[in-house]
Amino acid sequence: MALLTRMGFARVIGDSLAPVVDLVYPPRCPLCGDAIDAQSGLCSTCWAMLDIPGEPACAACQRPLSGFAVDENAMCAPCMATMPRHDGIAAGTIYGPASRKLVLAFKHGRRIALAPMLARLIAARLPVLEGAWLVAPVPLHRWRLWSRGYNQAALLAKELARTTGQELAVDLLRRTKRTPSLGGLGRKARARALSGAIALSSSGRARVAGARILLVDDVLTSGATSEACVRALKKAGAQKVVIACFARVIDDA
Template structure:
């Protein structure tokens, strides 16, 4: 047990006395600081099978053939090599993301990362864990990149190498919320690139690209494109909440947090 862990456990009772543990979604009293109440846990929607072989989008039907692809992947084969989502985006997931990102509840990072890690495919060989980047002005305003916090926790859970500076956002873009997929892609054109100092390390690498929310996929597509142009052989996208646009749970019509 590390000194940090020992110190954290020793002061936990004092923290709980001053700040009684509350569910970050509904405010109900809970046993520990990092967790949810039973009701909010049950409201989270965990992706399951059957699912698209390419992007792991859950199928509504109970019976599909092995290797079946969803309609979006049939229409436009993805650049990535799979998506691992901890949850599907619904009201409870939205409140968690808002508390984490805009409410500055950064202590939620380990819990959110564990939900993501539970959905990861087998990670054989060496992997790099790279967060989706924020523009420096957005980083200065917010004070942290939520994707970096998640990536750091996932790297620790998987014993993979963390690369926080592999990607950079060179162009400040407006909030993407409310824009369609094509408009998002136009907005992101030329905005994300690989740091030239990391090109050699990325050549031939397997990369786990981490973000908090996957909405239209435009941001992740820009990141995946940049990573593969740099020579990455495989890029899997990992997120806490995935927005689906099929009218089911996690539908894009809900008010999702902005990524910029």
């Protein structure tokens, strides 16, 4: 109750200061720089540039499928080849020029104020979260966290927990070792790089058994990192794990 009171007070203070902030820093579209009405959005032209996932989609992973007569239980080729461990993927956008620019600004440009907008796009694609869920970010290794200053996935998880009313579990998972960039690596090389890299935290072990977990990241590329997280969570007894990301890279499968 006290936490809700503090959050409500902070929201009132933020709303009261919004006109002053807008006067000092006029709202600009973070993509093109054009003037906009509020600090937390894009201009209409840039909104139209975002590629939002739609139907039809894979019943297992929500990958967009081509064709007009796709059965509602149809699955994409990767899921038919190997059934995923996760219980679905909710992506706010398909990775493209516009979402890439937002991700780079958020992740490497220290534009952390983009977190609420990016999280709203993710929240719009979430399935109904019945019952209690834990909202957990994909972890960063402590050295990466130290050099960057923040975990972008944790910022998104915080916003999604607030939006959905679910419990934030920011320290549920941890990275036990530094991993190289996975870009350009094949499936087996990615698996080797991530072997043993993700584990439950000491405080998280007692919370996972039987839990439903929303696993949050900014970008889902190959899925190797999220797969390692899902594996650790399911091994510890998680009932369900849904992956939530802002941008999803779609290959030609």
